[in-house]
């Protein structure tokens with residue numbers, strides 16, 4: 001069985017208008033963090049959402065919006081410190097691709113890849129320890145991301161996925177079927 005390096009969480013859609021305001025505001029400060037422009041987010045904003053709120057109790061984190069300018073690529077890498085994160089794409093106007101290459105070893109020039117195709121308002125567990133890259137085209141790209149207090153030595157993609165999927169709070173906040 002192929003284990004994908006990402007997983008769409010079956011929780012309610014997250015649609016927080018304040019995030020759009022933060023992105024659009026000239027007051028928002030963007031600082032350089034691991035070569036991304038990042039705006040940090042207040043915890044109490046995220047914790048208004050039931051999933052993020054309960055997640056924090058079990059897996060404390062800080063949250064931010066990362067910005068990748070138009071016509072930029074963030075080359076193949078594994079994260080220095082993060083084993084896993086939870087991401088949500090906030091901008092869908094332009095073209096952008098988030099790619100993983102589980103079989104890229106060293107600096108191979110030729111290898112396969114798979115794409116994480118973000119859907120609006122959906123949150124994804126993301127394996128930061130599988131080689132990944134982003135290529136972004138004609139619009140700035142914004143992603144809401146979490147950084148857990150536990151780094152890659154303490155919290156892995158597999159652990160978090162199992163913890164969230166088995167967490168008893170999933171039933172309460174499960175995606176509602178229409």
Ligand SMILES: [Fe+2]
Nearest residue numbers: 078079128132
């Ligand atoms: Fe990364």
